Each structure stands twice: as structure tokens, then as C-alpha cells.
Amino acid sequence: MMKYMKRTICICLLATILLLQGCLGAPGGVVDTGKVPPSTRAPSVTEYHLNTKYTYRTQVKEEMLVTGLHPDYLLLASKSYPLGKGYAPKMLVTLENRILTSWHQSEKIQLEARAATALYAMLAEMEADGVTDIKVTSAYRGYQYQYNLYNKYVELEQKGISQEAYQYFGKTYIQTNYIDRGIACLTESDAILVVGSYSAPAGASEHQTGLCVDFITAGMAGELTEAFASTEAFAWLSQNAYRFGFILRYPKGREDVTGYRYEPWHYRFVGREAATDIYFGNLTLEEYLGH
Ligand SMILES: [Zn+2]
Incomplete structure (x- = not known):
């Protein structure tokens, strides 16, 4: 009787392990859910x-x-x-x-x-x-509205050095390239970079x-x-x-x-x-x- 029970427990355990392997998709398991992490x-x-x-x-x-x-x-x-x-x-x-x-x-x-x-x-x-x-x-x-808006922002950023510019470039960059040189306004290329961090060009x-x-x-x-x-x-x-x-x-x-x-x-x-x-x-x- 004991022997029979032991064998039954063994079979049950084996079945459970196989089932778990299948569910978890462990190597060699038959179930491949094809699941990938949520991020991808x-x-x-x-x-x-x-x-x-x-x-x-x-x-x-x-x-x-x-x-x-x-x-x-x-x-x-x-x-x-x-x-x-x-x-x-x-x-x-x-x-x-x-x-x-x-x-x-x-x-x-x-x-x-x-x-x-x-x-x-x-x-x-x-x-x-x-x-x-x-x-x-x-x-x-619409496209045209965004076109005007984006250009307006680029123009505005060139009128000084905004909080957004500090945030984008960091204090050191602004200090070295602008303040230390006595320049009070962003260049056009820098303005475009700053605006790019908060506004989309037309069409985008x-x-x-x-x-x-x-x-x-x-x-x-x-x-x-x-x-x-x-x-x-x-x-x-x-x-x-x-x-x-x-x-x-x-x-x-x-x-x-x-x-x-x-x-x-x-x-x-x-x-x-x-x-x-x-x-x-x-x-x-x-x-x-x-x-
Ligand atoms: Zn929005």
C-alpha cells in the first residue's frame, strides 16, 4: 500500500513539474507563448x-x-x-x-x-x-498653423536665454558660450535645438x-x-x-x-x-x- 502511494505521489510530482515547465515555457517545454517584455x-x-x-x-x-x-x-x-x-x-x-x-x-x-x-x-x-x-x-x-507656431518659437528663443534653454543646454554651456562672452541672446542654431525639445516642426x-x-x-x-x-x-x-x-x-x-x-x-x-x-x-x- 505504502509503495503504491509513493509511486502515485511520484507520478503526481512529475506531472506537476512537466505542467509547470510547459506553462513557464522553460527550456525544452512544449509551450512557447512567444511573449516578450511589455516594453517591446x-x-x-x-x-x-x-x-x-x-x-x-x-x-x-x-x-x-x-x-x-x-x-x-x-x-x-x-x-x-x-x-x-x-x-x-x-x-x-x-x-x-x-x-x-x-x-x-x-x-x-x-x-x-x-x-x-x-x-x-x-x-x-x-x-x-x-x-x-x-x-x-x-x-x-493644421500644418500651416504648426509651421507658424514653430517659427514663432524659434524667433522668441533668439530674444534672450530662456529657462528652456538652460534646461536643454545646462548651466555650464550657457555660462561659457553666452554669459562669459557677453552674449545675451541665443544663436539661431541653438534656438532651433531648444525649440526642438518642446515643439514639433510642421508636419511632425x-x-x-x-x-x-x-x-x-x-x-x-x-x-x-x-x-x-x-x-x-x-x-x-x-x-x-x-x-x-x-x-x-x-x-x-x-x-x-x-x-x-x-x-x-x-x-x-x-x-x-x-x-x-x-x-x-x-x-x-x-x-x-x-x-
Ligand atoms: Zn500638446
Whole structure:
């Protein structure tokens, strides 16, 4: 009897080891899941999405959110992947004044239609949670608009030595090349480098996709700064934006991947599924798309 039990235990143990090896994909195991670390993973319906329950306090029309992966909303626009002069979103809608900063209310601020629907739903949910200090300060920007904006920044940077210039070059560089030589303004080539760290040349801005927005609060005095990261709105967005299909596009410490400094105010619509994967996978859009 003892002998029989021992043999049964042995067989069970062996079976467990084999099963574990298979599951873990150990060398020689039969199961190869082909899984790669999240940072290099291509788009897929991941475990994050499948296990995520979405609940809403307000009446969110789920069918209006992009709930599956859709190539139109996974469009990559960056300095490495510029959209060029010809690209314009298929359907733009003009955003309502009530969600815009006061100084933009005479302008026509537009956003891609599905992204706009998701934005309204997100802002309504935020308000229901008691977060009301938030406005949109920028959305779709066409090629020509970005062309003018970029050139304006390059011009402005040459009028002195900005905080951004100090941040980009470091104190020593500015001291040696400018202060010690009695030069008070950046050269054009240095200005272009500084501007490149916070603004895209025409054709390379994500705002040309019509899928992203910049948020601002009343306390920020019209300046888009990292102060946004300390606001209630940011805290809310950090936890909830993915449920509406938005991602923080330029996260802190990921400058080497995105090519942009940390922008806590810049949110990009990718659709709910991709946003959920990106959020829980701690990815950037570049990594998610395998670039
Ligand atoms: Zn932006």
C-alpha cells in the first residue's frame, strides 16, 4: 500500500513539474507563448484589457467610444514619423466653448469626431467626480498653423536665454558660450535645438492628427507647465483617462522614446482598448506600436 502511494505521489510530482515547465515555457517545454517584455510588445488584446471592468458614473454611451483597435486612432506622428504637409483628419468637429479656455473661445478649436465624443464623456465623468478646474487649450493644429507656431518659437528663443534653454543646454554651456562672452541672446542654431525639445516642426506635430488635446487649469495662468502635474485634474486623468481611450502621450522619464520632454497636459486619443493596454503596460505609443 505504502509503495503504491509513493509511486502515485511520484507520478503526481512529475506531472506537476512537466505542467509547470510547459506553462513557464522553460527550456525544452512544449509551450512557447512567444511573449516578450511589455516594453517591446506589439499591439494585442492583452490580459489587461480582457480583465478590465469599465464602470462609469455618468451615462457614457460605450458604442461611441472606440472600443476595439482601429488603425485610424493608432496613427503615429512624431519627428521620426512626420505626417507631412498633406495629412488632415477625416472628420473634425468644433469644440464647444464651455470646455475651452476663455482666450480661445473666439477661435474655432477642432478635434476628430470620435475623439471629441470621448473627450466630452471624460469631462462629464470628471465633473461628476467633483473635478471642475480644467479646460482645453489646444486640440487640432493644421500644418500651416504648426509651421507658424514653430517659427514663432524659434524667433522668441533668439530674444534672450530662456529657462528652456538652460534646461536643454545646462548651466555650464550657457555660462561659457553666452554669459562669459557677453552674449545675451541665443544663436539661431541653438534656438532651433531648444525649440526642438518642446515643439514639433510642421508636419511632425501630433496635434495635426486631430486626436490630442492640451489641458490647462485656472491656476496655471495660461502657461503650459509641469505645474499641471500637481493639479486635481491631472490626478484624476492619471487614474481614469484610459477608460475613455486617452493616454498620457509624453510621460516622465520616457523622453528617449517619445523624443519629447514630459508633458503632463498632453493627452492623446487612441481608443479604449489600446489606451487600456498602454496604461497597464506602462508603455508609450511608440513601444505599443513596436517602433
Ligand atoms: Zn500638446
